[in-house]
Amino acid sequence: MRVRTVLGDVDPAELGVCDAHDHLFLRTPRLPGQELDDPARAAAHLRTFADLGGRTIAHWTPYGLGRRERDLADLSAATGVHIIAATGLHQAVHYDPGVLARIRPGLAALFHRELTDGPAGMIKVAGGFHRLDEHARHTMTAAAEASGATGAPIGVHLEDGTAALDVLDLLCGSLGVPPDRVILSHLDRSPDPWIHRRAAEAGAYLCFEGPSRAHHATDWHLFDSLAALTEAGHTDRVLMGGDTTTPDAPGIPHLLRVLRPRVEAQLGRDAATAIFETNPARAFAIQR
Structure with missing residues (x-):
């Protein structure tokens, strides 16, 4: 197995401490004036x-949203x-x-090409709020085809943390x-x-x-959710990321400066090692 980074394939053991979901660059009409577009800041x-x-960041900015592939390599x-870059669509x-x-018309071929000839080591797709619309189903179908051909993982944006089981039913x-090719994100928002247990049991x-202003009201639930999964024996399914989407967010360092020490304090060192090191090495490995 290997992990495809922007500088080439590496052994999963080389990933070390991983931010499993973040953005160095992001440009979308949904966040006007809040672009992440500064290489010096990144x-x-x-x-x-x-x-x-920290040793590895999974950069979930997909095709067409200003991911700046050449800057990622530099x-x-x-x-x-x-840096693990993403293909896919939001x-x-x-x-x-x-x-x-x-x-x-050629979505699966586009994903496949970026996974084999381009910079990508994962596919990013997205669901809607409590539902999967026609765009989500089409995009996920293309992602499934490309993942099947390459062994790449599929990261899924869950809108406000919803429709997790619908995504698993489809994918x-x-x-x-x-199931171990699927990474469900934003579960802290719901x-x-x-x-959570059903998704973990599925594999x-x-x-x-976190944190984010968009879901600040649920930030305090984060460690309740992590503790519940740990107590249920599902620590091996958990990842954590910073998901920086705007320039005024706490930024990538917050994950290790604030969240990891708290994980270790509340859940123990073994859980922290699993969440930040062992699990990402498996989740982002290309199984081919």
């Missing part, structure tokens, strides 16, 4: 992350931090309709994606322990992020 965050012991080389609302019409049920990875 480099500063990566250096601080590395100083705190940043990784300059800072020594591994919700339709993040794109010009003309762009979607142009790429829609793992109808489309035959192995802290439903029954849903998917559960990624928790």
Whole structure:
């Protein structure tokens, strides 16, 4: 097995401490005036992350949203931090309709090409609020095809943490994606322990992020959710990321400066090692 980074394939054991969901660059009409588009700022965050012991970041910015592939390679080389880039598509609302019409017929081929010839080591797709619309189903179908051909993991944006089981029914049920190829994100935004357990029992990875103004009211539930999964024996399914989406967010270093010490204090060192090191090495490995 291997993990595909922007500088080439590495052994999963080399990932070290991982931020499993973040953004160095992001540009979307949904966040006007709040673009992440500054390489110097990204480099500063990566250096601080590395100083705190971080070794790898999964960069979930997909196709067409300003991921700046060439800058990612330069940043990784300059800072020594591994970067896993994403192909895939976000919700339709993040794109010009003309762009979607142009790429829609060959979506699976686009994902496959970026996973084999381009910079990507994962696929990012997105559901809607408590439902999967036609765009989500089409995009996930293309993602399943590309993942099946390459062994790459599929990261799923869950809108406000909802529709997790619908995603698993589609990807793992109808489309035959192995559950351990699926990473469900934003589950902290819908802290439903029954849903979390069902998703973990199915074999998917559960990624928790924070903090963010968009879901600040549920931040205090984060460690309740982590503790519940740990007590249920599902620590091996948990990942954590910072999910920096705007310039005024706490930034990538917050994950290791604030959240990891609290994980270790409340759940123990073994749980922290699993969540930040052991689990990401499995979740992001290309199983081919």
